[in-house]
Amino acid sequence: MPDREFHGHVGRTYDESEPWWPAETRAPEDAPNVLLITLDDVGFGQLGCFGGLVDTPNIDRLAENGLRYNNFHTTALCSPTRSCLMTGRNHHSNAMAGITEASTGFPGYNGHIPHENGMVSEALVEEGFSTYHLGKWHLTPAESTSAAGPYDQWPLQRGFERFYGFLGGDTDQYTPALVHDNHQTEPPATPEEGYHFTEDIAQRAIEFIGDAKQVDPDKPFFTYFCPGACHAPHQVPEEWIEKYEGEFDMGWDAAREQILEQQKKEGVVPEDTELSPRNPDVREWASLSEDEQRLYARMMEVFAGFLEHTDAQIGKVLDYLEELGELDDTLVMLVSDNGASAEGGPTGSVDENRFFNNVPESLEENLEAMDDLGGPDYFNHYPWGWAWAGNTPFRRWKRETYRGGASDPLVVSWPEGIDAAGEVRDQFVHAIDIAPTIYEAVGIDPPEEVKGYSQSPIEGESFAYTFENPDAPEQHTTQYFEMIATRAIYHDGWRAVHPWPFGERITAEDLSATSLEDSGWELYNLEEDFAEANDVSGEHPEKVLELAQLWWTEAGKYDVLPLDGRGVERLGEPRPQPGKARDQYVYHPGGQHVPENAAVRVLNRDHSITADLTVPVGGAEGVLLAHGSRSGGYSLYVDDNRLHYVHNYVGVEEYLVSADEPLPEGDISVRLEFEATGEPDVANGKGVPATVSLYYGDQQVGQGDLPKTVPNMIGIVAGLSCGKDSVSAVTDAYRDRAPFAFTGDIARVVVDVSGEPFVHEEKEMDRLMAQE
Numbered sequence: 001m002p003d004r005e006f007h008g009h010v011g012r013t014y015d016e017s018e019p020w021w022p023a024e025t026r027a028p029e030d031a032p033n034v035l036l037i038t039l040d041d042v043g044f045g046q047l048g049c050f051g052g053l054v055d056t057p058n059i060d061r062l063a064e065n066g067l068r069y070n071n072f073h074t075t076a077l078c079s080p081t082r083s084c085l086m087t088g089r090n091h092h093s094n095a096m097a098g099i100t101e102a103s104t105g106f107p108g109y110n111g112h113i114p115h116e117n118g119m120v121s122e123a124l125v126e127e128g129f130s131t132y133h134l135g136k137w138h139l140t141p142a143e144s145t146s147a148a149g150p151y152d153q154w155p156l157q158r159g160f161e162r163f164y165g166f167l168g169g170d171t172d173q174y175t176p177a178l179v180h181d182n183h184q185t186e187p188p189a190t191p192e193e194g195y196h197f198t199e200d201i202a203q204r205a206i207e208f209i210g211d212a213k214q215v216d217p218d219k220p221f222f223t224y225f226c227p228g229a230c231h232a233p234h235q236v237p238e239e240w241i242e243k244y245e246g247e248f249d250m251g252w253d254a255a256r257e258q259i260l261e262q263q264k265k266e267g268v269v270p271e272d273t274e275l276s277p278r279n280p281d282v283r284e285w286a287s288l289s290e291d292e293q294r295l296y297a298r299m300m301e302v303f304a305g306f307l308e309h310t311d312a313q314i315g316k317v318l319d320y321l322e323e324l325g326e327l328d329d330t331l332v333m334l335v336s337d338n339g340a341s342a343e344g345g346p347t348g349s350v351d352e353n354r355f356f357n358n359v360p361e362s363l364e365e366n367l368e369a370m371d372d373l374g375g376p377d378y379f380n381h382y383p384w385g386w387a388w389a390g391n392t393p394f395r396r397w398k399r400e401t402y403r404g405g406a407s408d409p410l411v412v413s414w415p416e417g418i419d420a421a422g423e424v425r426d427q428f429v430h431a432i433d434i435a436p437t438i439y440e441a442v443g444i445d446p447p448e449e450v451k452g453y454s455q456s457p458i459e460g461e462s463f464a465y466t467f468e469n470p471d472a473p474e475q476h477t478t479q480y481f482e483m484i485a486t487r488a489i490y491h492d493g494w495r496a497v498h499p500w501p502f503g504e505r506i507t508a509e510d511l512s513a514t515s516l517e518d519s520g521w522e523l524y525n526l527e528e529d530f531a532e533a534n535d536v537s538g539e540h541p542e543k544v545l546e547l548a549q550l551w552w553t554e555a556g557k558y559d560v561l562p563l564d565g566r567g568v569e570r571l572g573e574p575r576p577q578p579g580k581a582r583d584q585y586v587y588h589p590g591g592q593h594v595p596e597n598a599a600v601r602v603l604n605r606d607h608s609i610t611a612d613l614t615v616p617v618g619g620a621e622g623v624l625l626a627h628g629s630r631s632g633g634y635s636l637y638v639d640d641n642r643l644h645y646v647h648n649y650v651g652v653e654e655y656l657v658s659a660d661e662p663l664p665e666g667d668i669s670v671r672l673e674f675e676a677t678g679e680p681d682v683a684n685g686k687g688v689p690a691t692v693s694l695y696y697g698d699q700q701v702g703q704g705d706l707p708k709t710v711p712n713m714i715g716i717v718a719g720l721s722c723g724k725d726s727v728s729a730v731t732d733a734y735r736d737r738a739p740f741a742f743t744g745d746i747a748r749v750v751v752d753v754s755g756e757p758f759v760h761e762e763k764e765m766d767r768l769m770a771q772e
Helices: 057-064 079-085 120-126 197-215 237-241 251-266 290-324 362-372 385-389 431-442 508-517 539-555 568-572 761-771
Strands: 032-040 067-069 130-136 161-164 221-226 330-336 410-413 423-425 478-483 486-491 494-498 522-525 582-585 605-614 622-629 632-639 641-650 653-658 665-675 690-696 699-706 720-723 745-752
Touching: 032 079, 032 290, 032 431, 057 290, 057 330, 057 410, 079 120, 079 431, 120 130, 120 221, 120 251, 120 330, 130 197, 130 582, 161 197, 197 290, 237 290, 251 290, 251 385, 290 330, 290 362, 290 385, 410 494, 486 539, 494 539, 522 539, 605 622, 622 745, 641 690, 641 699, 653 690, 653 699
Parallel strands: 032 221, 032 330, 067 423, 130 161, 130 221
Antiparallel strands: 067 410, 330 410, 478 486, 486 494, 494 522, 582 745, 605 665, 605 745, 622 632, 622 720, 632 641, 641 653, 665 690, 690 699
């Protein structure tokens, strides 16, 4: 029997015994609630209280009642930053050098956050806090997000008692890939019924907090609230967009000037701040055609509506806390995980999946979609000119280590704990400083052990010392940066940056050359040059050498090596998969859909799909196997009592192959054979051309050609589902009937990737016996 602590006495009878109860773990008596709000892809110059051109009244009131930090930094990418926020350790220490889908087999890069790096949620739940997570997670290894697990890196296994959100990097705001605790779930309403993800998680946050407070009102909570906004897709109801009609017709060049002027009025940048130099990748607004200006202004209007809508949902949560009398004693920290995103490319996108597949978009096609952007039919993203403006006054954007990628807004509000209000702090703060600040504010020490794991040292510094002292010397004086081999180092007011031309692949030879020579570093004196506008490396070569050497020292300390400059290529990196590699994947109806990173990969290879069916009298209809979403994928389905296969080429075109004959009643195996007829051209957005053949038993009933296919990535929004098309319908053919569940019976669906057509032995024997 295990040893169990007991300080009473057990006699032969109750009268001879003394009961004893273990003491309940309670948080420190004066501990505040903690609400950590993490926005996605929101730049330094986009919130109203940071000089932005979008109305954010609820975030602004947090700033009015608290502090804004103008020297807060992230890693320049989402998963890495979020790992820093949760653990207080650097992203490479967390094995989170990139997003989880781009993990590689090196200690700083494998996407598995060590349990020795405990999360704030794990510490606080053991100290008597209620712990809730709403929204984006993106800290589970991509290969571990299916029902097969393992679950040890899911929110509930990392200290959260309740979770409602999505596990991946982004999701559709109208049809999200929802997870509730440890299982998939469906949205409570449809887009037609007014559903929107941000509204949903705001209501869930209110419910989670209320459920506990009505039972134990003195128990504090830690709530991690992470909208999908403002990551693509930029989706929001039309009424939020209408407000901004015409507001961005001036273009991104003029917007930068207006934002800087407003930032100076707000006091979030020094009065002598200059705009960083013109971004050479961004065309001048005046050089654009009238149609281009009209389209790109509309894309920014959609983003603005999306951001203000998100602010309104945050306001609902704040209002609820105020109704409970809890808001003033809640430490609210609001951050963004990286700078504004350039993933919409130079012309913007009506579907971000085209970016990941190197598929160009035409102005004419996007103009046709313009009036419907923000709605459920598009996965849209604005042009990178607006990302550049959104990061005013800095250079560049997300995924790069200039301040435009790594400097972000931070707002802190805690009326009962911070006397100062409406003030700006300029001490250097990094994402790794959030966790130790929370620990200090709630009155606990970082744990030495979590779930039996001895804990590594916290690498961040609490910035609670700045709460009441605006002039306090900064305590975080050195910080390295690395993202996709772009590098930077901050030390005592100086910042050195080693950039790389955007969009150009960094080869191993390139990295070796620059590493050996240590050339290419730029230098900025942030005490005189807030915006990194003036490279002074030529004037201070000794400082450049000092900081470059310091970067290598920090890189060795925190598992930053080996440098890896690959971008999209990392998404196809071989990595552990659920189960053993195999030639045949068997799926059954009725279960959860299989996330993209755990599903069979059929892109650019011969394969077959065989479904063993029972077709009732009168025929059947519905999906047999669907993989992907409206942004790309394929579906094998029955409609009008005939077998059909559709290949959705990244939302641009649908290629349909249909059977010539009706589907027979009774037991039958139907089969698709996909045979590549050429080589893929992934660099130019084209997968293999192919011939598709359809069979009833051994009888060919249809054939057609696919001129091109999805080249690289089906998408991260929806995975593979059997017997229905879950989350987001692959094809327009049945979108209004989704999920279009099959009305007959499916025994199994087998996907064979061995290169040979799959033959079900029992069915084949039945066929041969019937011929004798």
